Amino acid sequence: MLFSKFLENRRSTREYSDKMVENDKLEMLMDFAEKLQSGYGNDGIRFILYEDGEKIYENLKGVAGYAGVMINSPHYIGLQTDNEDKETIIKAAYAMETLLTKAYQLDLGSCWINIMDTPYDSKEILFNGKNKHINYIVAIGYSKDKSKISQIANSNGLENEDIGYLNTIRPFKEKKYFVEKSTSSRLSVKDIVFDSKFGKSIDPDELDKRGLDELFYYVRYAPSNKNKQPWRFILKNNKVNLAVIDPKDKNNLTDAGIMMYYFEEMAKSIGFKSSWDFIEGDIQEEDGITFSILGEYKL
Known part of the structure:
Protein backbone atom coordinates (compact mmCIF):
# COMPACT_ATOMS: atom_id res chain seq x y z
CA MET A 1 0.00 0.00 0.00
CA SER A 143 -17.86 3.26 9.25
CA LYS A 144 -21.51 4.28 9.24
CA ASP A 145 -21.12 7.09 6.73
CA LYS A 146 -18.47 6.54 4.07
CA SER A 147 -19.77 9.37 1.89
CA LYS A 148 -18.73 12.01 4.44
CA ILE A 149 -15.29 10.46 4.75
CA SER A 150 -14.89 10.40 0.97
CA GLN A 151 -15.92 14.04 0.70
CA ILE A 152 -13.32 15.14 3.25
CA ALA A 153 -10.51 12.89 2.00
CA ASN A 154 -10.84 14.20 -1.55
CA SER A 155 -11.24 17.89 -0.72
CA ASN A 156 -8.83 20.43 -2.19
CA GLY A 157 -8.59 22.38 1.03
CA LEU A 158 -9.45 22.39 4.70
CA GLU A 159 -11.28 25.70 4.94
CA ASN A 160 -14.60 23.90 5.46
CA GLU A 161 -13.32 20.84 7.28
CA ASP A 162 -15.74 18.90 9.44
CA ILE A 163 -14.67 19.29 13.07
CA GLY A 164 -15.79 15.73 13.75
CA TYR A 165 -12.88 14.49 11.70
CA LEU A 166 -10.09 16.70 13.04
CA ASN A 167 -7.98 13.69 14.01
CA THR A 168 -7.23 12.94 10.39
CA ILE A 169 -4.20 12.86 8.15
CA ARG A 170 -5.01 14.09 4.68
CA PRO A 171 -3.21 16.18 2.08
CA PHE A 172 -4.54 19.23 0.32
CA LYS A 173 -3.27 20.51 -2.98
CA GLU A 174 -1.01 23.56 -2.84
CA LYS A 175 1.93 24.50 -5.02
CA LYS A 176 4.28 24.89 -2.05
CA TYR A 177 4.56 22.74 1.03
CA PHE A 178 5.95 25.45 3.26
CA VAL A 179 3.08 27.64 4.43
CA GLU A 180 3.53 30.75 6.55
CA LYS A 181 -0.03 30.52 7.81
CA SER A 182 -2.01 27.28 8.05
CA THR A 183 -5.40 27.24 6.28
CA SER A 184 -6.80 24.89 8.91
CA SER A 185 -6.64 24.31 12.64
CA ARG A 186 -3.30 22.60 12.08
CA LEU A 187 -0.07 24.42 12.78
CA SER A 188 2.02 25.43 9.77
CA VAL A 189 5.46 24.04 8.93
CA LYS A 190 6.89 27.34 10.18
CA ASP A 191 5.29 26.67 13.57
CA ILE A 192 6.63 23.15 14.10
CA VAL A 193 10.10 23.00 12.48
CA PHE A 194 13.06 24.86 13.94
CA ASP A 195 16.67 25.38 12.85
CA SER A 196 19.35 24.05 15.23
CA LYS A 197 17.52 24.99 18.42
CA PHE A 198 14.00 25.23 19.76
CA GLY A 199 12.27 28.45 18.69
CA LYS A 200 14.63 29.45 15.87
CA SER A 201 12.72 29.71 12.58
CA ILE A 202 13.72 27.44 9.71
CA ASP A 203 14.46 28.79 6.22
CA PRO A 204 11.95 27.21 3.79
CA ASP A 205 14.66 27.07 1.11
CA GLU A 206 16.70 24.84 3.41
CA LEU A 207 13.84 22.34 3.70
CA ASP A 208 13.27 22.45 -0.04
CA LYS A 209 16.98 21.97 -0.81
CA ARG A 210 17.16 18.93 1.46
CA GLY A 211 13.93 17.40 0.17
CA LEU A 212 12.21 17.70 3.55
CA ASP A 213 9.43 20.16 2.75
CA GLU A 214 6.91 17.50 1.74
CA LEU A 215 7.72 15.36 4.78
CA PHE A 216 7.10 18.13 7.32
CA TYR A 217 4.09 19.43 5.44
CA TYR A 218 2.18 16.16 5.73
CA VAL A 219 3.19 15.04 9.22
CA ARG A 220 1.45 18.14 10.58
CA TYR A 221 -1.78 16.16 10.21
CA ALA A 222 -0.83 13.39 12.62
CA PRO A 223 -3.67 12.87 15.12
CA SER A 224 -3.21 14.21 18.63
CA ASN A 225 -5.27 14.37 21.81
CA LYS A 226 -7.79 17.21 21.45
CA ASN A 227 -5.81 18.32 18.41
CA LYS A 228 -3.18 19.98 20.66
CA GLN A 229 -0.27 19.08 18.34
CA PRO A 230 2.33 19.03 21.14
CA TRP A 231 5.27 17.98 18.97
CA ARG A 232 8.01 20.13 17.42
CA PHE A 233 11.03 19.28 15.25
CA ILE A 234 14.56 20.64 15.47
CA LEU A 235 16.67 20.14 12.35
CA LYS A 236 20.37 19.79 13.14
CA ASN A 237 22.74 18.94 10.29
CA ASN A 238 22.03 15.26 9.51
CA LYS A 239 19.43 14.59 12.17
CA VAL A 240 15.98 15.61 13.36
CA ASN A 241 15.14 15.90 17.05
CA LEU A 242 11.57 15.46 18.23
CA ALA A 243 10.63 17.85 21.02
CA VAL A 244 7.45 17.40 23.06
CA ILE A 245 5.76 20.30 24.80
CA ASP A 246 4.80 19.70 28.44
CA PRO A 247 6.34 16.19 28.57
CA LYS A 248 4.87 15.49 32.03
CA ASP A 249 1.48 15.15 30.33
CA LYS A 250 1.13 11.45 29.40
CA ASN A 251 -1.24 12.37 26.58
CA ASN A 252 1.56 14.35 24.95
CA LEU A 253 3.90 11.37 25.22
CA THR A 254 1.28 9.24 23.48
CA ASP A 255 1.02 11.87 20.75
CA ALA A 256 4.81 11.75 20.39
CA GLY A 257 4.66 8.01 19.73
CA ILE A 258 1.94 8.49 17.13
CA MET A 259 4.00 11.21 15.45
CA MET A 260 7.11 9.00 15.39
CA TYR A 261 5.14 6.37 13.51
CA TYR A 262 3.79 8.76 10.87
CA PHE A 263 7.11 10.54 10.48
CA GLU A 264 8.95 7.25 9.84
CA GLU A 265 6.37 5.99 7.36
CA MET A 266 6.23 9.27 5.46
CA ALA A 267 10.02 9.46 5.47
CA LYS A 268 10.23 5.95 3.99
CA SER A 269 7.85 6.94 1.21
CA ILE A 270 10.28 9.65 0.05
CA GLY A 271 13.44 7.59 0.37
CA PHE A 272 14.68 7.84 3.96
CA LYS A 273 15.33 4.50 5.71
CA SER A 274 16.18 5.44 9.28
CA SER A 275 14.15 5.01 12.48
CA TRP A 276 13.77 6.97 15.70
CA ASP A 277 16.11 6.52 18.64
CA PHE A 278 14.56 7.23 22.03
CA ILE A 279 16.30 9.92 24.13
CA GLU A 280 15.72 10.46 27.84
CA GLY A 281 15.70 14.22 27.44
CA ASP A 282 15.85 16.85 30.15
CA ILE A 283 12.97 19.26 30.57
CA GLN A 284 13.90 22.66 29.12
CA GLU A 285 12.22 26.03 28.72
CA GLU A 286 12.32 28.52 25.85
CA ASP A 287 10.15 31.65 25.61
CA GLY A 288 7.91 30.34 28.36
CA ILE A 289 7.37 26.97 26.66
CA THR A 290 8.37 23.83 28.55
CA PHE A 291 9.59 20.97 26.36
CA SER A 292 11.83 17.94 26.25
CA ILE A 293 13.66 16.28 23.37
CA LEU A 294 12.63 12.63 23.35
CA GLY A 295 13.64 11.30 19.95
CA GLU A 296 16.37 11.50 17.31
CA TYR A 297 16.04 10.56 13.64
CA LYS A 298 19.20 10.38 11.48
CA LEU A 299 18.73 11.60 7.93
Whole structure:
Protein backbone atom coordinates (compact mmCIF):
# COMPACT_ATOMS: atom_id res chain seq x y z
CA MET A 1 0.00 0.00 0.00
CA LEU A 2 1.37 3.40 -1.02
CA PHE A 3 1.66 5.63 2.03
CA SER A 4 0.38 8.57 0.02
CA LYS A 5 -2.84 6.62 -0.52
CA PHE A 6 -3.05 5.97 3.20
CA LEU A 7 -2.54 9.69 3.88
CA GLU A 8 -5.34 10.53 1.49
CA ASN A 9 -7.86 8.24 3.15
CA ARG A 10 -6.82 7.92 6.81
CA ARG A 11 -9.52 9.17 9.15
CA SER A 12 -10.87 8.82 12.66
CA THR A 13 -14.28 7.19 12.59
CA ARG A 14 -16.73 8.49 15.18
CA GLU A 15 -19.86 6.68 13.98
CA TYR A 16 -20.01 2.95 13.23
CA SER A 17 -22.51 0.71 11.53
CA ASP A 18 -24.13 -2.09 13.52
CA LYS A 19 -22.40 -4.67 11.33
CA MET A 20 -20.04 -6.91 13.27
CA VAL A 21 -16.56 -7.39 11.84
CA GLU A 22 -16.11 -10.86 10.34
CA ASN A 23 -14.22 -13.34 12.51
CA ASP A 24 -11.53 -13.90 9.88
CA LYS A 25 -10.78 -10.14 9.76
CA LEU A 26 -10.59 -9.91 13.52
CA GLU A 27 -8.26 -12.92 13.55
CA MET A 28 -6.01 -11.35 10.90
CA LEU A 29 -5.92 -8.10 12.85
CA MET A 30 -5.10 -9.77 16.16
CA ASP A 31 -2.53 -12.12 14.57
CA PHE A 32 -0.78 -8.98 13.37
CA ALA A 33 -1.17 -7.49 16.86
CA GLU A 34 0.47 -10.55 18.41
CA LYS A 35 3.46 -10.24 16.10
CA LEU A 36 3.72 -6.56 16.93
CA GLN A 37 3.69 -7.03 20.69
CA SER A 38 6.18 -9.90 20.52
CA GLY A 39 8.57 -7.51 18.78
CA TYR A 40 8.57 -5.31 21.86
CA GLY A 41 9.76 -8.14 24.10
CA ASN A 42 10.15 -7.04 27.70
CA ASP A 43 8.55 -3.64 27.12
CA GLY A 44 5.23 -5.14 28.21
CA ILE A 45 2.96 -3.81 25.44
CA ARG A 46 -0.18 -5.82 24.72
CA PHE A 47 -3.33 -5.50 22.65
CA ILE A 48 -6.60 -6.84 24.02
CA LEU A 49 -9.60 -7.40 21.74
CA TYR A 50 -13.03 -6.81 23.25
CA GLU A 51 -15.47 -8.42 20.85
CA ASP A 52 -18.60 -7.50 22.81
CA GLY A 53 -18.55 -3.81 22.07
CA GLU A 54 -22.00 -3.19 23.49
CA LYS A 55 -20.90 -4.36 26.93
CA ILE A 56 -17.87 -2.05 26.88
CA TYR A 57 -19.96 0.85 25.62
CA GLU A 58 -22.59 0.51 28.34
CA ASN A 59 -19.93 0.45 31.07
CA LEU A 60 -18.09 3.51 29.77
CA LYS A 61 -21.05 5.56 28.51
CA GLY A 62 -21.14 8.96 30.18
CA VAL A 63 -17.67 8.68 31.72
CA ALA A 64 -15.34 8.14 28.74
CA GLY A 65 -14.98 9.45 25.22
CA TYR A 66 -15.21 13.08 24.15
CA ALA A 67 -16.62 15.21 26.99
CA GLY A 68 -18.27 12.07 28.31
CA VAL A 69 -19.75 11.11 24.93
CA MET A 70 -18.59 7.55 24.40
CA ILE A 71 -17.88 6.24 20.90
CA ASN A 72 -20.21 3.32 20.20
CA SER A 73 -18.59 0.61 18.10
CA PRO A 74 -19.05 -3.17 17.69
CA HIS A 75 -15.52 -3.91 18.97
CA TYR A 76 -12.69 -2.24 20.88
CA ILE A 77 -8.98 -2.91 21.28
CA GLY A 78 -7.31 -2.06 24.57
CA LEU A 79 -3.73 -0.83 24.75
CA GLN A 80 -2.21 -2.38 27.87
CA THR A 81 1.24 -1.71 29.33
CA ASP A 82 3.06 -3.13 32.34
CA ASN A 83 4.26 0.31 33.41
CA GLU A 84 3.92 3.97 32.50
CA ASP A 85 7.46 5.24 31.98
CA LYS A 86 8.10 7.65 29.10
CA GLU A 87 9.63 5.14 26.71
CA THR A 88 6.89 2.56 27.19
CA ILE A 89 4.13 5.12 26.62
CA ILE A 90 5.78 6.33 23.41
CA LYS A 91 6.45 2.82 22.10
CA ALA A 92 2.92 1.69 22.94
CA ALA A 93 1.39 4.56 20.95
CA TYR A 94 3.71 3.83 18.02
CA ALA A 95 2.68 0.17 18.13
CA MET A 96 -1.04 0.95 18.26
CA GLU A 97 -0.85 3.30 15.28
CA THR A 98 0.99 0.56 13.37
CA LEU A 99 -1.89 -1.79 14.18
CA LEU A 100 -4.44 0.79 13.02
CA THR A 101 -2.71 0.96 9.65
CA LYS A 102 -3.40 -2.78 9.37
CA ALA A 103 -7.03 -2.11 10.32
CA TYR A 104 -7.21 0.43 7.50
CA GLN A 105 -5.93 -2.20 5.07
CA LEU A 106 -8.82 -4.42 6.20
CA ASP A 107 -11.28 -1.59 5.42
CA LEU A 108 -11.96 -0.95 9.11
CA GLY A 109 -12.44 2.41 10.76
CA SER A 110 -10.84 3.28 14.09
CA CYS A 111 -10.82 5.98 16.74
CA TRP A 112 -8.64 6.47 19.83
CA ILE A 113 -10.58 6.83 23.10
CA ASN A 114 -8.77 8.32 26.09
CA ILE A 115 -9.82 6.64 29.35
CA MET A 116 -6.90 7.91 31.43
CA ASP A 117 -9.13 9.92 33.75
CA THR A 118 -12.07 7.51 33.72
CA PRO A 119 -12.95 6.23 37.23
CA TYR A 120 -11.41 2.83 37.92
CA ASP A 121 -14.70 1.15 38.79
CA SER A 122 -16.14 2.19 35.41
CA LYS A 123 -13.27 0.76 33.38
CA GLU A 124 -12.64 -2.28 35.58
CA ILE A 125 -14.40 -4.38 32.93
CA LEU A 126 -11.33 -3.89 30.72
CA PHE A 127 -8.84 -5.49 33.08
CA ASN A 128 -10.05 -9.10 33.14
CA GLY A 129 -9.25 -9.26 36.84
CA LYS A 130 -5.74 -7.90 36.39
CA ASN A 131 -4.64 -4.50 37.58
CA LYS A 132 -2.77 -3.40 34.47
CA HIS A 133 -2.41 -0.01 32.84
CA ILE A 134 -5.01 0.64 30.15
CA ASN A 135 -5.25 4.35 29.42
CA TYR A 136 -6.56 4.03 25.87
CA ILE A 137 -8.92 1.84 23.94
CA VAL A 138 -9.57 2.08 20.22
CA ALA A 139 -12.97 1.68 18.59
CA ILE A 140 -12.89 -0.76 15.65
CA GLY A 141 -15.58 -1.43 13.06
CA TYR A 142 -17.15 -0.42 9.78
CA SER A 143 -17.86 3.26 9.25
CA LYS A 144 -21.51 4.28 9.24
CA ASP A 145 -21.12 7.09 6.73
CA LYS A 146 -18.47 6.54 4.07
CA SER A 147 -19.77 9.37 1.89
CA LYS A 148 -18.73 12.01 4.44
CA ILE A 149 -15.29 10.46 4.75
CA SER A 150 -14.89 10.40 0.97
CA GLN A 151 -15.92 14.04 0.70
CA ILE A 152 -13.32 15.14 3.25
CA ALA A 153 -10.51 12.89 2.00
CA ASN A 154 -10.84 14.20 -1.55
CA SER A 155 -11.24 17.89 -0.72
CA ASN A 156 -8.83 20.43 -2.19
CA GLY A 157 -8.59 22.38 1.03
CA LEU A 158 -9.45 22.39 4.70
CA GLU A 159 -11.28 25.70 4.94
CA ASN A 160 -14.60 23.90 5.46
CA GLU A 161 -13.32 20.84 7.28
CA ASP A 162 -15.74 18.90 9.44
CA ILE A 163 -14.67 19.29 13.07
CA GLY A 164 -15.79 15.73 13.75
CA TYR A 165 -12.88 14.49 11.70
CA LEU A 166 -10.09 16.70 13.04
CA ASN A 167 -7.98 13.69 14.01
CA THR A 168 -7.23 12.94 10.39
CA ILE A 169 -4.20 12.86 8.15
CA ARG A 170 -5.01 14.09 4.68
CA PRO A 171 -3.21 16.18 2.08
CA PHE A 172 -4.54 19.23 0.32
CA LYS A 173 -3.27 20.51 -2.98
CA GLU A 174 -1.01 23.56 -2.84
CA LYS A 175 1.93 24.50 -5.02
CA LYS A 176 4.28 24.89 -2.05
CA TYR A 177 4.56 22.74 1.03
CA PHE A 178 5.95 25.45 3.26
CA VAL A 179 3.08 27.64 4.43
CA GLU A 180 3.53 30.75 6.55
CA LYS A 181 -0.03 30.52 7.81
CA SER A 182 -2.01 27.28 8.05
CA THR A 183 -5.40 27.24 6.28
CA SER A 184 -6.80 24.89 8.91
CA SER A 185 -6.64 24.31 12.64
CA ARG A 186 -3.30 22.60 12.08
CA LEU A 187 -0.07 24.42 12.78
CA SER A 188 2.02 25.43 9.77
CA VAL A 189 5.46 24.04 8.93
CA LYS A 190 6.89 27.34 10.18
CA ASP A 191 5.29 26.67 13.57
CA ILE A 192 6.63 23.15 14.10
CA VAL A 193 10.10 23.00 12.48
CA PHE A 194 13.06 24.86 13.94
CA ASP A 195 16.67 25.38 12.85
CA SER A 196 19.35 24.05 15.23
CA LYS A 197 17.52 24.99 18.42
CA PHE A 198 14.00 25.23 19.76
CA GLY A 199 12.27 28.45 18.69
CA LYS A 200 14.63 29.45 15.87
CA SER A 201 12.72 29.71 12.58
CA ILE A 202 13.72 27.44 9.71
CA ASP A 203 14.46 28.79 6.22
CA PRO A 204 11.95 27.21 3.79
CA ASP A 205 14.66 27.07 1.11
CA GLU A 206 16.70 24.84 3.41
CA LEU A 207 13.84 22.34 3.70
CA ASP A 208 13.27 22.45 -0.04
CA LYS A 209 16.98 21.97 -0.81
CA ARG A 210 17.16 18.93 1.46
CA GLY A 211 13.93 17.40 0.17
CA LEU A 212 12.21 17.70 3.55
CA ASP A 213 9.43 20.16 2.75
CA GLU A 214 6.91 17.50 1.74
CA LEU A 215 7.72 15.36 4.78
CA PHE A 216 7.10 18.13 7.32
CA TYR A 217 4.09 19.43 5.44
CA TYR A 218 2.18 16.16 5.73
CA VAL A 219 3.19 15.04 9.22
CA ARG A 220 1.45 18.14 10.58
CA TYR A 221 -1.78 16.16 10.21
CA ALA A 222 -0.83 13.39 12.62
CA PRO A 223 -3.67 12.87 15.12
CA SER A 224 -3.21 14.21 18.63
CA ASN A 225 -5.27 14.37 21.81
CA LYS A 226 -7.79 17.21 21.45
CA ASN A 227 -5.81 18.32 18.41
CA LYS A 228 -3.18 19.98 20.66
CA GLN A 229 -0.27 19.08 18.34
CA PRO A 230 2.33 19.03 21.14
CA TRP A 231 5.27 17.98 18.97
CA ARG A 232 8.01 20.13 17.42
CA PHE A 233 11.03 19.28 15.25
CA ILE A 234 14.56 20.64 15.47
CA LEU A 235 16.67 20.14 12.35
CA LYS A 236 20.37 19.79 13.14
CA ASN A 237 22.74 18.94 10.29
CA ASN A 238 22.03 15.26 9.51
CA LYS A 239 19.43 14.59 12.17
CA VAL A 240 15.98 15.61 13.36
CA ASN A 241 15.14 15.90 17.05
CA LEU A 242 11.57 15.46 18.23
CA ALA A 243 10.63 17.85 21.02
CA VAL A 244 7.45 17.40 23.06
CA ILE A 245 5.76 20.30 24.80
CA ASP A 246 4.80 19.70 28.44
CA PRO A 247 6.34 16.19 28.57
CA LYS A 248 4.87 15.49 32.03
CA ASP A 249 1.48 15.15 30.33
CA LYS A 250 1.13 11.45 29.40
CA ASN A 251 -1.24 12.37 26.58
CA ASN A 252 1.56 14.35 24.95
CA LEU A 253 3.90 11.37 25.22
CA THR A 254 1.28 9.24 23.48
CA ASP A 255 1.02 11.87 20.75
CA ALA A 256 4.81 11.75 20.39
CA GLY A 257 4.66 8.01 19.73
CA ILE A 258 1.94 8.49 17.13
CA MET A 259 4.00 11.21 15.45
CA MET A 260 7.11 9.00 15.39
CA TYR A 261 5.14 6.37 13.51
CA TYR A 262 3.79 8.76 10.87
CA PHE A 263 7.11 10.54 10.48
CA GLU A 264 8.95 7.25 9.84
CA GLU A 265 6.37 5.99 7.36
CA MET A 266 6.23 9.27 5.46
CA ALA A 267 10.02 9.46 5.47
CA LYS A 268 10.23 5.95 3.99
CA SER A 269 7.85 6.94 1.21
CA ILE A 270 10.28 9.65 0.05
CA GLY A 271 13.44 7.59 0.37
CA PHE A 272 14.68 7.84 3.96
CA LYS A 273 15.33 4.50 5.71
CA SER A 274 16.18 5.44 9.28
CA SER A 275 14.15 5.01 12.48
CA TRP A 276 13.77 6.97 15.70
CA ASP A 277 16.11 6.52 18.64
CA PHE A 278 14.56 7.23 22.03
CA ILE A 279 16.30 9.92 24.13
CA GLU A 280 15.72 10.46 27.84
CA GLY A 281 15.70 14.22 27.44
CA ASP A 282 15.85 16.85 30.15
CA ILE A 283 12.97 19.26 30.57
CA GLN A 284 13.90 22.66 29.12
CA GLU A 285 12.22 26.03 28.72
CA GLU A 286 12.32 28.52 25.85
CA ASP A 287 10.15 31.65 25.61
CA GLY A 288 7.91 30.34 28.36
CA ILE A 289 7.37 26.97 26.66
CA THR A 290 8.37 23.83 28.55
CA PHE A 291 9.59 20.97 26.36
CA SER A 292 11.83 17.94 26.25
CA ILE A 293 13.66 16.28 23.37
CA LEU A 294 12.63 12.63 23.35
CA GLY A 295 13.64 11.30 19.95
CA GLU A 296 16.37 11.50 17.31
CA TYR A 297 16.04 10.56 13.64
CA LYS A 298 19.20 10.38 11.48
CA LEU A 299 18.73 11.60 7.93
